[in-house]
Amino acid sequence: MSTNNVASSAAAVEKGMEKVFEDHSEGMDYLDTTRSRFITLWLPLGLICFVLLFPFYWMALTAIKPDNQLLDFDTYNPLWTWEPTFKHINKLLFESNYPRWLWNTFYVAFAATFLSLIASVFAAYAIVRLRFKGADTVGALIFLAYLVPPSILFIPLSTVIVAYGLFDSPLALIMTYPTILIPFCTWLLMGYFKTIPFELEECALMDGATRFQILFKIILPLAVPGLISASIFALTLCWNEFIYALTFISSVPNKTVPVAVVNEFVDGDIFRWGSLMAGALVGSLPLVILYSFFVEYYVSAMTGAVKE
Amino acid sequence: MTTPASPKSGGTGHTASTWERLQSDRNWLGFWFMVPAAFFLLFFLAYPLGKGVWMSLTDIKIGRPGQFVGLENYEELILYDKTFLYATGFTLVYTAIASAIKFALGLYLAILLNNNMPFKSFIRSIVLIPFIVPTVLSAIAFWWIFDSQFSIISWFLRKINLIDHNINFLGDPLMAQATVIFCNIWRGVPFIAITLLAGLQTVSPSLYEAATLDGASRWQIFKNITYPLLTPIIAVVMTFSVLFTFTDFQLIWAMTRGGPVNATHLMATYSYQKGILGGQLGEGSAIATAMVPFLLAAIMVSFYGLQQRKWQQGAKE
Numbered sequence: 001m002s003t004n005n006v007a008s009s010a011a012a013v014e015k016g017m018e019k020v021f022e023d024h025s026e027g028m029d030y031l032d033t034t035r036s037r038f039i040t041l042w043l044p045l046g047l048i049c050f051v052l053l054f055p056f057y058w059m060a061l062t063a064i065k066p067d068n069q070l071l072d073f074d075t076y077n078p079l080w081t082w083e084p085t086f087k088h089i090n091k092l093l094f095e096s097n098y099p100r101w102l103w104n105t106f107y108v109a110f111a112a113t114f115l116s117l118i119a120s121v122f123a124a125y126a127i128v129r130l131r132f133k134g135a136d137t138v139g140a141l142i143f144l145a146y147l148v149p150p151s152i153l154f155i156p157l158s159t160v161i162v163a164y165g166l167f168d169s170p171l172a173l174i175m176t177y178p179t180i181l182i183p184f185c186t187w188l189l190m191g192y193f194k195t196i197p198f199e200l201e202e203c204a205l206m207d208g209a210t211r212f213q214i215l216f217k218i219i220l221p222l223a224v225p226g227l228i229s230a231s232i233f234a235l236t237l238c239w240n241e242f243i244y245a246l247t248f249i250s251s252v253p254n255k256t257v258p259v260a261v262v263n264e265f266v267d268g269d270i271f272r273w274g275s276l277m278a279g280a281l282v283g284s285l286p287l288v289i290l291y292s293f294f295v296e297y298y299v300s301a302m303t304g305a306v307k308e
Numbered sequence: 309m310t311t312p313a314s315p316k317s318g319g320t321g322h323t324a325s326t327w328e329r330l331q332s333d334r335n336w337l338g339f340w341f342m343v344p345a346a347f348f349l350l351f352f353l354a355y356p357l358g359k360g361v362w363m364s365l366t367d368i369k370i371g372r373p374g375q376f377v378g379l380e381n382y383e384e385l386i387l388y389d390k391t392f393l394y395a396t397g398f399t400l401v402y403t404a405i406a407s408a409i410k411f412a413l414g415l416y417l418a419i420l421l422n423n424n425m426p427f428k429s430f431i432r433s434i435v436l437i438p439f440i441v442p443t444v445l446s447a448i449a450f451w452w453i454f455d456s457q458f459s460i461i462s463w464f465l466r467k468i469n470l471i472d473h474n475i476n477f478l479g480d481p482l483m484a485q486a487t488v489i490f491c492n493i494w495r496g497v498p499f500i501a502i503t504l505l506a507g508l509q510t511v512s513p514s515l516y517e518a519a520t521l522d523g524a525s526r527w528q529i530f531k532n533i534t535y536p537l538l539t540p541i542i543a544v545v546m547t548f549s550v551l552f553t554f555t556d557f558q559l560i561w562a563m564t565r566g567g568p569v570n571a572t573h574l575m576a577t578y579s580y581q582k583g584i585l586g587g588q589l590g591e592g593s594a595i596a597t598a599m600v601p602f603l604l605a606a607i608m609v610s611f612y613g614l615q616q617r618k619w620q621q622g623a624k625e
Contacts, residue, residue: 045420048413049431052438052498058460059449073463119344132338145349147607148357149555151576152596155583156360157352159368179353182345211337240442242558243576247584258444262562273452280445291440295433298440302499303506 056284062277063088070274088278097253097260098279105256105283108170108245109238112177113231119178120185120230125215127186128193129201139190146183153179154247161248172248173256177238184237185230188301192226193219225297232294233301239287257283364594370587381594392595395566395573398485400602402574403554406492410553411546413493414500419534421501422508432502439498447562450491454478454563478564481571488572491559500545507541508534547610551603575599 062070064084069076092098126132127139157176158167166172196219204214220227245256252264261279265272291298364381368374385392421432438446453460454477462474478484511534519529557576560566566573566581573581575595583592 041420041423041425044416045431048417048420048497049435052435052494055446055449055453055494056437056441058453059446062452071458073458073460078460078463115344115348119348122341122343123345126338126341130334130338130341132335135338138342142345142349145353147551147603148353149551149603151555151557151579152599152603153353153356153360155579155589155592155596156356156363158584159363159589160352160356160359175348176352178348182348186345236440240444242442242444242561243580246561247580258442258558261448262444273455273458276448277452280448284441284445287440287442288437291437292433295429295436298436299502299506302439303503 059277059281059284062273063281065274067274088274089282092275092278092282097255097264098257098282100253101255101257101260102283102286104170104254105239105258106286108173108177108256109235111170111174112181112238113234115174116178116181116185116234117227117231119182120189121215121220121227123182124186124189124193125219128190129219130211142183142186145179146187150180150241150243154243157244158247167248168250168254170249170254173241173245176244176248177241180237180241181234185234188230188233189223189226192223196222225300228294229297229301232290232297235290236287236298360593361597363590364597366590368589370584370589374590377590381591382598385591385594385598391570391573392578394570395575395578395595396598398572399554399574399599402485402489402492402556403550406489406496406553407546407550409493410496410500410549411542413497415504415538415542417497417501418504418508419530421505432505436498436502438495439502443495443558444562446495447491447559450487450494451478451563454487479568481568484564484568484572488560488563491563492553492556495559496549496553500549503545504538504541507538511537543610543613547607550606550610554602554606555599 061079061081064086065081066083066085066087069081069083123138123142127135127142161167161172161176164175166175200218200222201214204218209217240258241256242258245259246263249255249259252260255263257279261276261283265276265279363374365376365378366374367377367380417435421428421435425431452458456476456479457474459474459477461477462471465471465475466473476483477487515533516529519533524532555576556574557580560572560574560577561580564572566577570578575598579592579595582588582595586592
């Protein structure tokens with residue numbers, strides 16, 4: 001399976017990972033002049049960063065622009081406003097279902113992440129450390145499950161959801177999101193568990209600890225960084241999920257933020273852009289804040305997900 | 309690999325030794341430990357996957373159980389449904405162009421970020437923001453940026469006198485296709501750049517120093533050192549990128565819903581349109597199932613590529 005093929009690059013990447021954010025090497029930069037550095041480094045980098053970040057600036061700016069400046073690019077400078085207004089955000093938070101949608105998204109994301117994490121911890125431990133018969137096959141199958149995209153599953157899954165009586169309930173999302181999260185979390189945690197020395201477990205076994213005790217008292221405390229990476233990344237994936245939420249939820253108050261912003265804000269109003277952008281901004285902020293606190297964990301989760 | 313060697317079971321015959329009991333114990337324990345994950349993956353992934361294939365062979369509609377009709381849905385799609393063929397073609401073009409540019413830009417950005425510079429970690433972390441923000445929400449921002457009347461880009465281009473009327477970004481079929489491809493690239497580059505950067509960090513600087521002393525040019529260094537050493541991680545990252553680009557749904561649905569005149573339909577959005585909005589669950593499943601061979605082909609190519617690479621490097625695993 002591709003497990004073994006990439007394993008060597010895996011170890012290497014893991015080492016590289018630690019350095020992505022704390023690499024102080026000087027390299028061979030002394031060979032470059034300031035001018036060539038500007039052209040080969042700062043100019044393209046600045047350009048790319050501008051393109052990557054401009055949509056967010058534009059989103060945030062539109063969200064706080066007063067209506068009369070929203071569409072009039074000639075009288076007012078479109079790239080700045082001196083009269084920021086919180087009208088759109090206010091309307092969003094106090095006169096619409098938005099808080100409810102935010103809560104739905106939170107609730108579904110946390111519940112699905114929690115369930116997936118529990119299932120993944122057991123699965124990863126069993127595959128890596130219990131080495132039961134067929135563990136490798138199960139590991140490979142879980143990897144394959146990771147490659148099954150939601151967009152080929154949503155139609156049959158919707159009939160399954162209806163059959164189980166979960167349609168239009170948050171439970172539909174809580175039960176289906178783990179199919180995206182478990183393969184990812186399991187592979188990430190397998191990588192972490194493998195780095196924990198076997199001897200620790202052997203000692204505990206000798207002292208008469210059960211597998212449960214070993215898992216909860218020895219392995220998990222040592223795998224905390226892996227658990228953090230897996231859970232924040234899983235939260236992000238849930239927050240980002242769209243197609244299941246679009247298909248399985250029909251009543252307006254039960255929607256999640258991404259679906260609600262796409263479906264409920266689009267009335268023919270020419271000034272709708274203000275509230276649309278406010279909706280997008282407020283919906284993105286929780287993730288960006290989470291990200292700013294856990295940058296390294298995100299990166300290790302990301303590379304952890306591809307490295308195996 | 310750090311997989312522990314599983315203890316050899318005695319198998320000597322007469323009585324079950326302690327080891328053997330532990331071994332059987334361990335299999336049972338493994339089974340119990342796998343139950344929660346298996347529950348989700350069997351009921352909500354494997355079963356629907358199989359059911360989807362079955363549904364694609366029936367004429368099931370919303371609110372009406374289906375009859376088995378064999379390959380009729382596929383026949384219908386391939387022979388009579390021009391939109392399906394067009395969507396399949398556009399999905400392939402979308403995936404090919406977006407993945408190629410994402411790869412080139414991602415690699416370039418990774419190399420730029422690998423430089424030693426002030427505020428390095430800050431720059432590296434803001435680059436990843438497009439990946440963090442939910443796709444739909446940034447797609448909405450792009451929808452506004454590419455608005456037909458009030459696009460900031462049109463305004464800017466008019467300001468510098470490059471154009472004299474607004475560009476109809478999402479109204480003109482070809483333009484709309486280019487625009488959604490651009491947005492997909494925008495969203496995908498940070499992921500590729502940061503993962504490749506992680507790979508770049510593992511390349512020993514002494515290799516670059518040695519090559520520089522031997523008089524190698526920047527391009528030679530890239531071609532003969534950086535690229536070969538990165539190949540394994542590139543293969544994995546690009547497999548993921550191709551898979552997720554091919555099955556993209558969110559971006560298109562938030563920006564164009566497949567319009568104008570079905571020009572930007574991907575297979576995923578078209579199957580949603582047919583299956584859920586149109587109620588033709590059978591045909592919708594057939595479209596979704598039709599994606600599987602393409603996905604398998606993509607996985608095979610990268611798997612084979614990796615295999616060959618290993619063989620060339622003489623690594624044994």
